[in-house]
Amino acid sequence: MHTESGSASPQSAQLGNVKRLPILISLIIGAFFSILNETLLNIAFPQLVTELNVSASTLQWLATGYMLVVAVLIPASALLVQWFTTRQMFLGAMIVFSLGTLICGIAPGFSVLLIGRLLQAAGTGLMMPVLMNTILLLYPPEKRGAAMGSIGLVIMFAPAIGPTLSGLILESLHWRWLFYLVLPFAIFSIVFAFIYLKNVSQPSKPKVDVLSILLSTIGFGGIVFGFSSSGEGQAGWSSPQVYGSVLLGAIALLLFVFRQLRMEEPLLDLRAFKYPMFSQTAIMMIIMMMTLFSTMVLLPFLFQGALGMSVYASGLLLLPGSLLNGLVSPVTGKLFDRFGPRALIIPGTAILSIVMWFFTQVTIQTTQTTLLILHICLMIAISMVMMPIQTNGLNQLPRRYYPHGTAILNTISQVAGAIGVAFFISVMASGQQRFLEQSTDPTSPVQLAESVVAGVHNAFFIGFGFAVAAFIFALFTKRAQAPEE
Known part of the structure; x- marks a missing residue:
């Protein structure tokens, strides 16, 4: 670790002359479209099963493989960001992502499409740590909240709007346009970054x-x-x-x-966990990511399986909450800088707990307006917690831990999201099965709809328990102070 500290002072001096806004814009454009692809393709799966002539379990590798590559690459990114400059990492990640997007768009069959998705995932896996590590280096602790709020717009908004956006595209265009429309933006990001992105890190090559x-x-x-x-x-x-x-x-x-x-010189320095606010952040990130990803999966089941809504209508119902989530994130970032984490995280987790409890009371008679309001409140609550708690935890780390701290939190987010989806779907499926076993007419459409509601209730009850746990942890939050180097 000594190799990093030696360059800290001259690097800090250089950063004082760097224009931050063009760098932030470069990172946000590239990250938005790379993260967007994590959920953009999922809604097209039924169409792809028929067109590519593969089973649903085989096709699932387009999603599972994506999560696998991202989860595997993020820990190694702590090493990579110390071996390569900011420009090299960002441009390399975006070039790999663009190549994967092109391959997906022209793929003649499933195998080539899978290769393209894995390349997209590799670009995304390298992107996130670069994004957050650059913010930590570029902004002092008292100004990080607003910058991290802008990053929150990307991290939260992009995957949330993916299903809605793809539903709109697939309404009138072929599934290949999911990639054709992203490619020009990815190329623009490369050109913009090539012109404006400056190096903010000094490779130490551990x-x-x-x-x-x-x-x-x-x-x-x-x-x-x-x-x-x-x-x-x-x-x-x-x-x-x-x-x-x-x-x-x-x-x-x-x-x-x-x-x-x-x-x-570890690959991932776990000594970052000796800082209490960082450890608390890691625990709350697990809870929040499980809640976010599982809710994104559970609500479409509820809308389509129980309430009989179309995929297109489901996407539109989720759109206002997703938009507000993106718009609120920069605001919560500025509020974090001014008032600290407790003013956001405690009420945020309280609102989350209340919303999750209301979701346990949903029936097939629940109106779309009620569901719309609940989803909006859910997304606002998540935006009040996610980036503030992450910023607060990273603020407590010394400079030498920045690459490791960002890699740890990004890895936790990806793994928790994957576990959350699988866990909550299995809870929902078992609850649905138990309901149908006790039903007098398990083939009745009404009973099938009620079974979905019963399964979703079970999953949201556990989600409510997680939300209450997050609220309890929030009560112990303190404003982190950056330690002396």
Whole structure:
């Protein structure tokens, strides 16, 4: 770690003359379209099953493979951002992402489409740590809230609007246009960044530990793959593929943790957890990402399976909340700078708890207006918590931990999102099955709709418990102070 601290002072002096806004715009444009693709394709799956002549479980690899690559790459990014400059990392990530987008657009079959998606995922996996690490280097702690709020617009808004946007595109265009329309923006991002993006980091080129990379790949990849596969097929958690992958991943992850704590220059420096606000952030990020991703999956089941809404109508119903989430994030960032984290995180988690409880009371008679208001409140609550708690946790870290802190939180977000989706869907499915087993007419459309509501109720009850836990953690939040270097 000594190699980083040596360049800290001259680097800080150089950053004083850097124009921050063009750099921030460069990062936001590229990150928005790369993160957008995480959910953009999902709504086209039914169409792709027919057109590509593959089964739904095979096609699921377009989503599972995407999450796998991102989860595997993010831990290694802590090393990569210390080996390459900001420009090299960002431009490299966007070029890989653009290449993957082009391949997806012209793919003649499933195999080529999967290769394109994995390349897109590689670009996205490299993008997020660069984005957050650059903000930490570029802005002092007292101004980070507003900058991180702008990043929140990307992190939260892009995946949330993905299904709505793809629904609008697929209403009149072929699924390939999901990629054709993104490609020009990705290329524009490369050109804009080439002109305006400046280096804000100085490569220190620490030692590469191949075993750590291998263990993190098996560990995070095995857990994400196992949880993502649990919803496929009939076997579920009794499938050796599922529990075997999770067990292998857990063992590899345990070995990875032991190795990192014993190394002088670890791949992912877990000593960041000795800072209490950062540790609290990690716990709350797990809760919030599980809540966010699972809700994004549960609500379409409720809208379409229980209330009989079309995919297009479901997307439109989720649009106002998604838009407000993006618009509120920069505002909460500025409020964070002025009032600190407690003024946002405590009321945010309180609102989240109330909304999750109301979702447990939803019936097939619940109006679309009620669901619209609940979703808007949910997305506002999440924007009040996510970026403020993340900014507060990272603010407590010394400069040398920035690459590791951002990589840890991004890894946690990806893994928690994958686990949350699989866990809540399995809870919903089991609740639905129990309802139908007790039903006098399990084939009746009304009973099938009621079974979906029953399953969603079970999932949201657990989500309510998570939200209450987040509220309790929020009560212990303190404004973090950046330590002396």
